Amino acid sequence: MNEKTLDKLKILADAAKYDVSCASSGTSRGSVKNGIGTAAGWGICHSFTPDGRCISLFKILLTNHCIYDCAYCSNRRSNDVVRSAFTAEELAELTIEFYRRNYIEGLFLSSGVMRNPDYTMEQMLRVVRLLRETHRFNGYIHMKSIPGASRELIARAGTYVDRMSVNLEIPSEQNLKLLAPEKDYESVFAPMRFIQQGMLESAEDRRKFRSAPKFVPAGQSTQVIIGATPDSDKQILTLASALYKRPSFKRVYYSGYIPVNKNDNRLPIIATPPLVRENRLYQADWLMRFYQFKASEIVDDAHPDLELDIDPKMGWALRNPAFFPVDINTAPYEMILRVPGIGVKSAKLIVASRRYGRLNSVQLKKMGVVMKRAQYFIVCRELPMRTVNELTPQYVRRQVSQKQKKQAADLLQYSINWGE
Template sequence: MDTLEKLEVLAGSARYDASCASGGSAGNSGVCHSWSDDGRCVSLLKVLLSNECSYDCAYCLNRSSNSVRRATFTVEELVGLVMRFYRRNYIEGLFLSSAVLRSPDETMARMVSVAERLRTRERFGGYIHMKVIPGSSPALVQRAGEVADRVSVNIELPSSGSLSRLAPQKDRNAILGPMSQLGRTIGERVADRRRSRRAPRFAPAGQSTQMIIGASPESDRQILLLSEALYGRMNLRRVYYSAYVPVVSDNRLPVPASGPPLQREHRLYQADWLLRNYGFSAAELLDDTAPFLDEELDPKAAWALRHPEYFPVDINRADYGVLLRVPGIGVTSARRILSARRFAMLDVDGLKKIGVVLKRARYFIVCGGGVVQRDVMVDERPSVVRRRLLEACNALPAPAASRQLVLPGLR
């Protein structure tokens, strides 16, 4: 194959990796749009170094026993391709992953060489997100963090039992080892740079990971408990949840009754946002009696309905953490409430101006001396409030012939 034929194969193989917030690629070029933490849209070349894998993971399109077109870039080919795209302003960065060639170290060494040549010889100043191959040596993991902006080690499946059943050549410790090393070094370098701006950078955009959802039997509670532990112990920036798509046939895998579990993936992202930004814990959102997220309501609204004893919340007295737990109030509107009420008592009109979503919040709050929704409150009739919330977000079947599911936000 020539370089462009390899690009067609290896860009197509990369599209199943969800560990960067990217949309679909444009044609067979591998150029996709990714979103940074501050909301900027960045064009990336999303590509594999190789899809010639020595592993035989049940869920993977590139598994060694699957019959697909195989290709491998040389280091020089990929460096040249990236620079051609970059100089023509097609891309602002590179997302680089790979199947495991003969060994993790051989694969990782080639990937690191690509990034190092881009940085040193080509003076490439764009963004680099590099996947770290589980089982790679600490020295290669260190070099990856020194040249990449973001690094990620895919944890793949939510439990060691599922990993050994579906990906028997992968080892849980081989995944957690590099992840722990990266998290520790990222934390050390952040501390160093606080003391001196001249301290060298190490993966300044942090590390992320990916979990496949629906290929194994773990509950949402197990998944969120694992994510919570990774955030706490591995200095992790993001966990990406990837709904299982049946791209290969294997008797160890489930047969989805109605396509990929995209609604479940969506709810997990919402719950993950609550863990990272709203002060919730995984144990609060789900327990052993209800181990799966509600598919009809977003996780915060579902939590509020299960805990009517927390409500109603007095908007003019509640602290920031309590305000964040009210459906219809997000981070921005909670901060605006704290700022505005220093000067005057807030009423319904004031909440509307601030940006509170009253069609959701009204059942959970009091303000300006009285309740907002006088006929029903969540602490009195939670089942009625649930139905009204579902009606407000169009999640119940519409009476007309047209039926459309509108996914509610977190607020």
């Protein structure tokens, strides 16, 4: 690698670090004759950074030149930063070289907006086309779709990549217009609709013809910045819930706001990224996706923001004591799933195992139930009897929040260290 290419790599890889919507999962792409690479449906875990983070994908910007002036972005046009750009040929060659050296197994490709959205999409499309057709690369590719890009370009790109993402960035259009005056929700939601339509058409074609090409087989995702605006967790989770109702949508990623532009009076002044809040949003997101919770159950008008000292599932349980205690040996799966300390796997094991006899606390523990939390919300043959005072929400909160407060404090300390 020559010195010029190395300089570009340092600049553009560093500029790409703020985009978190790049997990690789949900698709399998087998090896092909005369091709190189595969993509596994369980996700790629390949190399690690010095601080322990797994970096399975080559995460890079095509360029950090940008025509937009978004308040929250380090690459905005008014920032005095070193600018650089790869050509499509350079980036495709670099990706293949990294793969051959066993550094990476896939690519996450994003870019600043050069000239206009369509021009940028054309350049990114050239990269993935070169990888697939010229280099015969068959590994995982996640490509960022540029807001405002045309349907034709998205349709062409979708036949080459495994996943596409279009970042919302700000949870409400009013605040998006404040921080990014040149953007609007329509420019973001239009590409999302194009991707969804392409996926549905592809699924229909594949039902008729098994050889029909796949279109974005791993679905689409988006990113929301947390803490840059006063939007509540209720607004954020309601938005995420609406997105998950779309058949093509796989993930919403939450990114704690990092103050990269400290002299912009449109942005809040914070010392560290809101990592604890980000963590709670991911937990709430998990409840919606796998635990059959609705956004309105996790947050509402009376509680528009998630509690930081306890997790969202525990918060719901303490606000709804009438649902408890749950009899592990008779309750339906849906109710067992709502008990704090019981996960999806444990709930399925409980339902399957109780057909052969009544379960006790020892058996539950072996199934993976966290009894330190679950014991306050379940009835089981061998659990000790508790007084009325012990079962009040106030008492339970005191008991279970101590450990979670420590975990939150550890996460806060990590964010402080990160900021330094």
